[in-house]
Amino acid sequence: MSERFDLPHARGRTRHLYGAGALDEAPGALAADLAGRDLFLISSDPILERHRSLVEPLLALGARAETLVATDGEAGKAAAEAERLWRRLAALGARRDSVVIAFGGGSVVDLGGFVAGTFHRGIGWVAVPTTLLAQVDAAVGGKTAIDLPEAKNAVGLFHPPLAVVADPAPLATLDRAAIRAGLVEALKTGAVLDAALFDAVEAALGPALEREPGALAAIALGAARVKAALVETDLEEAGARALLNFGHTAGHAFEAAAGFGALSHGDAVAHGIGVALRLSEAVGLPAVDAGRIRAAVDRLGTPPLPALDPEAVLRFLARDKKARDGGVAWVLLDRIGAARYGARVESGRVEAAIRGALLRPGSESL
Amino acid sequence: MSERFDLPHARGRTRHLYGAGALDEAPGALAADLAGRDLFLISSDPILERHRSLVEPLLALGARAETLVATDGEAGKAAAEAERLWRRLAALGARRDSVVIAFGGGSVVDLGGFVAGTFHRGIGWVAVPTTLLAQVDAAVGGKTAIDLPEAKNAVGLFHPPLAVVADPAPLATLDRAAIRAGLVEALKTGAVLDAALFDAVEAALGPALEREPGALAAIALGAARVKAALVETDLEEAGARALLNFGHTAGHAFEAAAGFGALSHGDAVAHGIGVALRLSEAVGLPAVDAGRIRAAVDRLGTPPLPALDPEAVLRFLARDKKARDGGVAWVLLDRIGAARYGARVESGRVEAAIRGALLRPGSESL
Numbered sequence: 001m002s003e004r005f006d007l008p009h010a011r012g013r014t015r016h017l018y019g020a021g022a023l024d025e026a027p028g029a030l031a032a033d034l035a036g037r038d039l040f041l042i043s044s045d046p047i048l049e050r051h052r053s054l055v056e057p058l059l060a061l062g063a064r065a066e067t068l069v070a071t072d073g074e075a076g077k078a079a080a081e082a083e084r085l086w087r088r089l090a091a092l093g094a095r096r097d098s099v100v101i102a103f104g105g106g107s108v109v110d111l112g113g114f115v116a117g118t119f120h121r122g123i124g125w126v127a128v129p130t131t132l133l134a135q136v137d138a139a140v141g142g143k144t145a146i147d148l149p150e151a152k153n154a155v156g157l158f159h160p161p162l163a164v165v166a167d168p169a170p171l172a173t174l175d176r177a178a179i180r181a182g183l184v185e186a187l188k189t190g191a192v193l194d195a196a197l198f199d200a201v202e203a204a205l206g207p208a209l210e211r212e213p214g215a216l217a218a219i220a221l222g223a224a225r226v227k228a229a230l231v232e233t234d235l236e237e238a239g240a241r242a243l244l245n246f247g248h249t250a251g252h253a254f255e256a257a258a259g260f261g262a263l264s265h266g267d268a269v270a271h272g273i274g275v276a277l278r279l280s281e282a283v284g285l286p287a288v289d290a291g292r293i294r295a296a297v298d299r300l301g302t303p304p305l306p307a308l309d310p311e312a313v314l315r316f317l318a319r320d321k322k323a324r325d326g327g328v329a330w331v332l333l334d335r336i337g338a339a340r341y342g343a344r345v346e347s348g349r350v351e352a353a354i355r356g357a358l359l360r361p362g363s364e365s366l
Numbered sequence: 367m368s369e370r371f372d373l374p375h376a377r378g379r380t381r382h383l384y385g386a387g388a389l390d391e392a393p394g395a396l397a398a399d400l401a402g403r404d405l406f407l408i409s410s411d412p413i414l415e416r417h418r419s420l421v422e423p424l425l426a427l428g429a430r431a432e433t434l435v436a437t438d439g440e441a442g443k444a445a446a447e448a449e450r451l452w453r454r455l456a457a458l459g460a461r462r463d464s465v466v467i468a469f470g471g472g473s474v475v476d477l478g479g480f481v482a483g484t485f486h487r488g489i490g491w492v493a494v495p496t497t498l499l500a501q502v503d504a505a506v507g508g509k510t511a512i513d514l515p516e517a518k519n520a521v522g523l524f525h526p527p528l529a530v531v532a533d534p535a536p537l538a539t540l541d542r543a544a545i546r547a548g549l550v551e552a553l554k555t556g557a558v559l560d561a562a563l564f565d566a567v568e569a570a571l572g573p574a575l576e577r578e579p580g581a582l583a584a585i586a587l588g589a590a591r592v593k594a595a596l597v598e599t600d601l602e603e604a605g606a607r608a609l610l611n612f613g614h615t616a617g618h619a620f621e622a623a624a625g626f627g628a629l630s631h632g633d634a635v636a637h638g639i640g641v642a643l644r645l646s647e648a649v650g651l652p653a654v655d656a657g658r659i660r661a662a663v664d665r666l667g668t669p670p671l672p673a674l675d676p677e678a679v680l681r682f683l684a685r686d687k688k689a690r691d692g693g694v695a696w697v698l699l700d701r702i703g704a705a706r707y708g709a710r711v712e713s714g715r716v717e718a719a720i721r722g723a724l725l726r727p728g729s730e731s732l
Contacts, residue, residue, distance in 0.1 A: 079448070083514075118523055158488070
């Protein structure tokens with residue numbers, strides 16, 4: 001049987017079903033929410049081709065079930081795509097009591113949640129994440145979003161799903177980069193928030209990289225629980241939730257300098273963690289902790305950064321700075337499991353860390 | 367000095383400044399919310415041409431103020447327009463602590479609130495409604511929306527503004543149809559919710575139709591207060607707020623059958639009130655109350671309905687029915703100031719009322 005936990009929010013609670021069997025148990029667990037409703041599956045062609053059968057029992061609960069095919073990947077998180085889906089929902093007669101089921105990776109989950117959160121001023125939805133990263137991150141915490149050409153996740157709202165159903169079954173077809181992205185996220189969550197989670201992810205890295213379902217399910221559950229506990233204390237990211245940006249400050253700048261899409265978000269964050277570790281060591285992170293995190297990230301086999309202009313990376317960092325008065329607010333680590341947000345770092349030190357990451361190719365840059 | 371009232375909601379309260387002087391007093395009253403922020407004025411060309419000077423003191427509070435011109439009227443409430451405004455906000459460097467000021471009629475207020483509610487998962491906004499209808503309706507209660515080709519207000523969210531500033535100054539340039547639309551809304555609000563409001567609007571109709579600022583301001587304040595009190599008890603329209611749909615069930619069907627835009631919403635509702643009064647009289651609304659409401663609506667000079675196919679109107683009514691199991695849920699009046707929601711009416715009686723409204727041209731159809 002899958003593991004269950006709840007995340008309370010202003011209008012109720014989100015139920016989480018994680019682990020082997022979650023998709024089999026979901027129709028029973030969610031009958032009260034879905035039975036007799038009109039259900040609208042939002043998914044992408046690659047996911048539907050490989051995994052549609054996994055959600056059929058859930059769809060069978062509905063009075064009817066319609067499938068809306070979204071563009072796969074980050075390209076789907078666009079305003080034009082949201083509009084197309086809103087119009088399809090309207091044309092198909094979706095109502096206030098209809099329910100959206102977002103079935104796919106983080107992009108489909110973000111997009112499906114945004115469409116559900118804004119259709120008829122918010123209808124119910126269920127997230128069925130099919131990547132490790134989405135099970136650990138996008139599906140947990142109620143944030144929904146689409147991108148603008150000017151900025152990722154620039155448009156969205158808080159609209160927690162009725163439930164998250166995270167089963168390891170669809171993870172079997174993930175490629176190595178997708179597994180890596182999920183593992184980086186889980187390692188990061190442990191590093192900043194929970195030493196026991198870090199230990200567990202570190203210990204399970206070998207089988208997880210081999211896509212062993214039990215290892216993946218345990219990592220997804222552990223990281224999702226830790227993220228949910230954080231979200232519960234800080235629903236709208238006023239403070240503590242910002243800790244999850246560890247590795248993202250430099251990571252985003254690498255990603256932006258490479259041109260979005262050229263460098264995967266997960267790999268960018270892996271390299272961003274390298275920068276954040278250097279800055280953290282300079283203000284007291286024990287070398288043994290930094291070393292463990294570097295070693296774990298190294299084991300993922302993250303490809304080296306592409307050749308990037310350090311000036312361009314620093315310019316994107318400065319743009320991040322604009323968003324918070326008085327300089328970039330870094331998340332720095334005190335030790336594994338303890339971090340702080342809002343640290344200011346002298347610009348010369350930042351520049352050296354960025355140049356260092358770019359000079360040394362491959363995992364050594366960490 | 368303007369009148370003030372607050373409307374509490376889940377995340378705080380919306381302040382309302384209504385009446386002559388509201389725009390002059392707004393910079394003082396809202397300094398804590400706006401001073402030193404980046405302000406983004408969303409408005410339309412006609413409003414900016416006529417009334418821009420009215421908001422300059424408010425804009426002067428900001429660290430800077432940018433103007434985003436939205437397409438005027440209902441055509442602006444479109445997904446493509448929201449996307450254009452999101453992108454402008456991103457390109458201009460709007461941040462989480464930036465504030466949108468929506469300055470215009472109901473469409474600009476609905477659109478501006480939607481854009482603010484979804485940009486960076488929700489930034490603050492101030493509504494400065496420039497029509498009587500928007501001062502009475504769109505700006506009160508926190509609903510924001512855009513339209514789809516398939517349905518009006520189909521996309522949106524609850525995102526209450528920081529403040530509503532409703533001054534009679536911009537009402538001076540409204541045309542007769544726009545005044546009529548606001549007065550219909552105010553009469554309806556009084557008829558279903560508050561006999562004292564109905565009495566006051568009825569008594570002020572003469573000067574209001576002549577655009578006397580004191581009369582318009584008193585009507586806007588009275589109707590906005592009554593709507594706000596209702597919203598406070600029922601933030602998400604679970605029940606009581608549905609009473610405000612009085613006249614809208616048939617009104618929407620007239621509007622849809624005419625083709626959206628051919629018949630103004632206000633005039634459609636005026637005729638829809640006629641239908642709802644007939645159905646209400648048949649189940650006990652005293653003739654004297656029905657007569658007073660008919661007489662007040664007649665005084666507005668609503669043009670007759672265009673020639674519509676009764677079957678088409680009934681088809682649109684049936685579509686409304688789909689949204690609520692078991693038949694159209696009518697709002698019927700028991701007496702002036704008391705209504706009930708969810709009444710079922712035998713279909714033959716509905717058909718007769720619709721045919722009656724279409725057969726008899728002009729205000730007699732009421």
